[in-house]
Amino acid sequence: MINTGFPTEGPTLGEIGEEAVIHAIIEASPSAVNGDDAAVLHPPSPNSRMVVTTDMVVAGRHFRPDVTTPFKLGRKAVVQNFADIESMGARPLAALLSLSAPTSTPVAVVEEFARGIGTELDKYGTELVGGDVTAGENLVMSITAIGSLGGNRPPLTLTGARAGQIVVAHGRIGYSAAGLELLESGIDIPEVLEPLVLAYQAPELTPGSGLVARSAGATSMTDNSDGLLHDVGALARKSGVRIDLKSEAIAPDELLVQAGELLGVDPWKWVCEGGEDHTLIGTLQGEAPVGFRPIGTVHKPASETGSSSNAASVPVTIDGQPPVYTQGWESFA
The missing domain is CATH 3.30.1330.10 (PurM-like, N-terminal domain)
Known part of the structure; x- marks a missing residue:
């Protein structure tokens, strides 16, 4: 209940x-x-x-x-x-x-x-x-x-992503946005979808996750507060890199798909634009630290590769293509 x-x-x-x-x-x-x-x-x-x-x-x-x-x-x-x-x-x-x-x-x-x-x-x-x-x-x-x-390691900043690194994430993506839309819909929310609602009302954060990533050699990190594409895009722009996310790594899970069918919403919109999951997203060389999973790769900017394609000019792509959903939270909108 x-x-x-x-x-x-x-x-x-x-x-x-x-x-x-x-x-x-x-x-x-x-x-x-x-x-x-x-x-x-x-x-x-x-x-x-x-x-x-x-x-x-x-x-x-x-x-x-x-x-x-x-x-x-x-x-x-x-x-x-x-x-x-x-x-x-x-x-x-x-x-x-x-x-x-x-x-x-x-x-x-x-x-x-x-x-x-x-x-x-x-x-x-x-x-x-x-x-x-x-x-x-x-x-x-x-x-x-x-x-x-x-310790003497540098802090994990928005300017620390480097080409050749992998992008890792710790936490759910899209749950909070789906939970809010379920609550605002006014419908009788099925019990199976209650985890989405709870993810909006009281998102979970595993204590020490940032410390683990920094100890494992991460050089940059942010949290998904304003939307995945919004926050990863800020990290890419600040670091002067391009980031390509893998669709299979961030694809809506069964709960998001069920909620999307119930509300008539494409669950990819929650994944790409939804914020307040507070998922930690960072970059590092090598394998994903304990508790993290790989979700993409970091590449040189278009200016350094000589590419003039539309995808290459976008700070964040999904499977090499510009994403369909690109909006995020804006404090003064």
């Missing part, structure tokens, strides 16, 4: 006040270093660098309260930030939460959101170490993730 909807009853934020709201968050996602003016974190090793990222979740823009729950949204907010830490080849250390919400928001919404955050942080052995709350016209949540990049 799929659980959706936000709490609508109980005390509101305006009724209990800022101090009580902060206390509710700390109770739901406790930390020994949360509660002072700032948290003091101890670096895991002397030979390490800090990695920091932040991402916002805005009601009506990034989520609809009727197709998810605060608990699942809290888990998702952590994953989308920790995926950015992992994609640098780093290890997440801690998270901070900034929250702006109408005073009429039930306290239960914030408590469940914080519990979701805490549940996901527990998988990494990390904590919610601070943040800020304020009243606002819309529900807006922002997670700041802090990570550590150990």
Whole structure:
């Protein structure tokens, strides 16, 4: 049974006040270093660098309260930030939460959101170490993730892909987009397709995957947040290479095909354009690291090969041909 909807009853934020709201968050996602003016974190090793990222979740823009729950949204907010830490080849250390919400928001919404955050942080052995709350016209949540990049290997950047490498992926592709479309369709979703819905509501990220890839010699990495073709295209352009994906490696699986038949949608659209799977996608020389699978190859740009074909001028191809679906998420569209 799929659980959706936000709490609508109980005390509101305006009724209990800022101090009580902060206390509710700390109770739901406790930390020994949360509660002072700032948290003091101890670096895991002397030979390490800090990695920091932040991402916002805005009601009506990034989520609809009727197709998810605060608990699942809290888990998702952590994953989308920790995926950015992992994609640098780093290890997440801690998270901070900034929250702006109408005073009429039930306290239960914030408590469940914080519990979701805490549940996901527990998988990494990390904590919610601070943040800020304020009243606002819309529900807006922002997670700041802090990570550590150990050792002397360089971080995994968007500029590190090189011709001759293979493209590898860790995680599902297209599930989140299919799950969202199922929820928005309003149909009675068959139980067999519920994994697609859960992939949208609370995508999974295997802790340490970025570290594994970096240790195995990966030189670049990103996560599928805005769409496979969009994100792989950004990696190709930043690195000055062409990437050819293999259709058999990214083809829609049985669940995506079933969902496509049910909704009358070509499941390849979810695979190519759907984001928020937060699948880690990287490049390296040699074999795919543990947990990763090969999905393509990296080639020299058209300017270096002398090719004038249409496919050669496209940053990302599938089986050597320009893809049919090329759109992705755009923040200001």
